[in-house]
Amino acid sequence: MNPPASRALHQGMFVTGTDTGVGKTLVASALVHLHVAHGLRCAGMKPVASGAFHDGQRWCNEDVLALEAQANVRVPPQWVNPYLLRRATAPHIAAAEEGVAIELEHLAACHAHLRAASDCVIVEGAGGFMVPLDARHNTDDLVARLGLPVVLVVGMRLGCINHALLTQQAIAARGLTLLGWVANEIDPEEACMDAMVESLQARLRAPMLARLPWLPGMSAAQAAARISSTALIDATT
Numbered sequence: 001m002n003p004p005a006s007r008a009l010h011q012g013m014f015v016t017g018t019d020t021g022v023g024k025t026l027v028a029s030a031l032v033h034l035h036v037a038h039g040l041r042c043a044g045m046k047p048v049a050s051g052a053f054h055d056g057q058r059w060c061n062e063d064v065l066a067l068e069a070q071a072n073v074r075v076p077p078q079w080v081n082p083y084l085l086r087r088a089t090a091p092h093i094a095a096a097e098e099g100v101a102i103e104l105e106h107l108a109a110c111h112a113h114l115r116a117a118s119d120c121v122i123v124e125g126a127g128g129f130m131v132p133l134d135a136r137h138n139t140d141d142l143v144a145r146l147g148l149p150v151v152l153v154v155g156m157r158l159g160c161i162n163h164a165l166l167t168q169q170a171i172a173a174r175g176l177t178l179l180g181w182v183a184n185e186i187d188p189e190e191a192c193m194d195a196m197v198e199s200l201q202a203r204l205r206a207p208m209l210a211r212l213p214w215l216p217g218m219s220a221a222q223a224a225a226r227i228s229s230t231a232l233i234d235a236t237t
Helices: 024-037 062-070 091-098 104-119 138-144 160-173 193-205 220-224 229-236
Strands: 012-017 042-045 048-050 083-085 121-127 150-155 180-184 210-212
Touching: 012 024, 012 104, 012 138, 024 042, 024 062, 024 121, 024 150, 024 180, 024 210, 024 220, 042 062, 042 104, 048 091, 062 121, 062 138, 062 220, 083 091, 083 138, 104 121, 104 138, 104 180, 150 160, 160 193, 180 193, 193 210, 210 229
Parallel strands: 012 121, 012 150, 042 121, 048 083, 150 180, 180 210
Antiparallel strands: none
């Protein structure tokens, strides 16, 4: 087993992606699973979730449910997901349709509650690093407000190198730390996968925490088994 992560990751991290649909929820859930496996009290958080379904009792979001399934801290659901929006579109558009004002201070307060109740909190963003939350704020404003290091999920497909490097630049411009990145092979037809990974390893100024192969239905536990606790610890010490 990899070395315990507790001494390095007690405060948590923010999981973002090069785009939507690149595997952020899988990686965030895997990170929660990994921390729990190392004996930590770990909670997941999805500050803003777009796209909801009704299970007969309440409105739900698949990403939120995935994070809750791996956590070992039982907290009010409104802390885990302060804003649940019905339409599966950009948060600021869905919020405007519902007349909802997404407030950064409310998100920060919910995160503080989670921090007080746990050893670490894994926060998953919506879409990419610069996705708008309202007319004035983007997701990067939220990450800066929370002051968390960032894990970048790179959806390995044509165009991802440019997206990853631009995201790295945006993270640095906010004075934030890119803790590490995950190569998630979402395009099984990509013939240059190894070369793309090598290019990113040479250009991203953070360790590759995992390389996730194309595996439909991969579980959080399976993904967690591929994440290097050693790389996480090295990145934060």
